[in-house]
Amino acid sequence: MPGSLVGIPAAHGKKLQLLMGLLDEVSRLHYSLSAVAERIHESGEAGSARRALLRALVELGAHTVPDLARMRSVSRQFIQMEVNGLLADGFVEYVDNPAHKRSKFVRITPKGFALYKALRHREEPLGQWLVDTFSKSDLRTAMDFLERLRLRADDFVPGMPAVPAESEPD
Numbered sequence: 001m002p003g004s005l006v007g008i009p010a011a012h013g014k015k016l017q018l019l020m021g022l023l024d025e026v027s028r029l030h031y032s033l034s035a036v037a038e039r040i041h042e043s044g045e046a047g048s049a050r051r052a053l054l055r056a057l058v059e060l061g062a063h064t065v066p067d068l069a070r071m072r073s074v075s076r077q078f079i080q081m082e083v084n085g086l087l088a089d090g091f092v093e094y095v096d097n098p099a100h101k102r103s104k105f106v107r108i109t110p111k112g113f114a115l116y117k118a119l120r121h122r123e124e125p126l127g128q129w130l131v132d133t134f135s136k137s138d139l140r141t142a143m144d145f146l147e148r149l150r151l152r153a154d155d156f157v158p159g160m161p162a163v164p165a166e167s168e169p170d
Contacts, residue, residue, distance in 0.1 A: 049082045054116040062105035
């Protein structure tokens with residue numbers, strides 16, 4: 001955990017130091033997996049944002065651009081740019097949204113689904129190589145913890161007082 005403890009006074013507790021170390025490690029993992037994905041998908045037909053959008057559309061079905069942006073905690077404009085590229089390449093299409101005249105649903109096309117399947121197929125050896133390292137219990141525990149951490153972070157508003165969540169003591 002080099003670097004993650006720098007600047008955190010001991011008075012703030014070991015728990016905060018551990019959390020900051022964990023956040024640093026998650027960030028390093030993100031960049032490491034991004035670099036591996038770039039090596040796997042060297043042709044560049046789908047960068048990480050495009051892959052994430054295709055995955056969301058396959059797993060969750062058609063959604064509006066604002067919905068997709070909220071799911072990723074990014075701007076609507078960023079998602080719109082990515083959708084425009086996918087649309088131009090024929091990987092997604094707009095379909096009517098009965099609940100809203102102007103905000104259409106974005107839906108994956110058969111061509112987009114074929115690309116998604118090809119991308120996942122290329123990633124499978126990495127998944128197989130990694131999965132042998134961990135037990136199902138380890139993976140469930142990590143998934144559950146990261147989901148709780150993400151949901152808690154989503155609730156944060158800058159300037160709000162630090163109200164402790166229900167947690168175990170140090």
